[in-house]
Amino acid sequence: MSLRWRLTLIYAGLLGLLLLVAGSLSYGALRHTLYAGLDDALRVFAEHQAKQDATLKFEPPPQVGDVLDAINRQQPIRMTVYDAVGKVVDWGPSRVGFLPRAGTRQVGAERVFTLRTASGWIQTSQSNQGVQASLRQILHLELLGVPLLLLLALALGYVLADRALRPVDQVSDLGARIARSGHSGERVPQASGTDELARLTRTINDMLSKLDSQMVRERLFAHASAHELRTPISVIRAATTLALEQERTPEQYRDVLQQVESVSEDMSALTHRLMLLATATRPAITQVVNLADITLMVSELHATEAHDKQLHLQTTVRDAETTGDFGALVLAAGNLLQNAIKYSPPRSSIQLSCDADTVSARLTVQDAGPGIPADELPRVTQPFQRGSQTQGLSGAGLGLALVQAVAESHGGQLELFNADAGGLRATLILPRQRRIY
Structure with missing residues (x-):
């Protein structure tokens, strides 16, 4: 697998994990908010009825009570007033029955709030189907949106990875061309800006420039060394050739050997300085x-x-x-x-x-x-x-x-x-x- 795809998949995986965490947190926060709103509505309705019961002592006739019960059954919020022993006093029957415990609870599909009063209990309830429908809609949107976002992230991540690694490809291609041709005169296109890729291309180009100048110096050094050594070698060869052409006197041979010795000392000094020059570049x-x-x-x-x-x-x-x-x-x-x-x-x-x-x-x-x-x-x-x-x-x-x-x-x-x-x-x-x- 190429580096581009590895970077893209890592980026997409991290993004998917972040989306999963963010989606879970947002879903939980929305669920809490919706149920908190439903609970507040039930509590406010019950407290309002408690105030009325404390201030009004109106007992409607039976016919009016039946009408009020019918109206109560049609409302989203069903309210029932119980006495201390759990007998229905007002507002018609409850959907979940008598629950003698104050606070909010979930009973089946009903959200129930029970308020303890001086004369008994007030119970309000409402179906949570609206909340559940809203949560299902949000969940469907998240399940549909996350894969689409991941696909979009894969595409954008690959484009960004390709753009980021393009200078690396250029460096690699240039290195391959230099390795094949042996010519270090080419340069990588300079990336703009001051980021890591710009520094990379500048560093590579500086290295190639130094390498090119070093190779030029080495070629010149090799040619100049050969030229400087050619003269003493030619002198030695000429002196020995002339000495071997015919018989010479011991004095003549001694002169030739002294000449060869003098030239050899010069060559030795020259090669010593060449070695020093070679080691000095390290x-x-x-x-x-x-x-x-x-x-x-x-x-x-x-x-x-x-x-x-x-x-x-x-x-x-x-x-x-x-x-x-x-x-x-x-x-x-x-x-x-x-x-x-x-x-x-x-x-x-x-x-x-x-x-x-x-x-x-x-x-x-x-x-x-x-x-x-x-x-x-x-x-x-x-x-x-x-x-x-x-x-x-x-x-x-x-x-x-x-x-x-x-x-x-x-x-x-x-x-x-x-x-x-x-x-x-x-x-x-x-x-x-x-x-x-």
């Missing part, structure tokens, strides 16, 4: 991390490199707690500092600092290098992309890409811009509290 291990600790640790780890290049490393720390993977953040901060050391001229200063506000925590590295042209800033965070100012310097263009991957995995971002005084300012911005799913 979800971060969430723990409380203080960027002040990371700033101090990174400055100590790379102090020797800065000293060898005669660079002055200025470190300013403030408490900047966030949540994330301590090791990944140390790696990202270290890459920013290594880039600053690489591109800063000797005897210049590098400023390394961290701070925070109520929303985010920031780690900033300001170098004194040539900076990056503004039109090149968006692409230098992609793997194997380098600025035009870095020609002649070693590197594969993976440092900023790695920092960008770490920032995204932590729900943050990497901001790059050229400072007014010169040099590049790189800021790693992380949320103070990241929601964990």
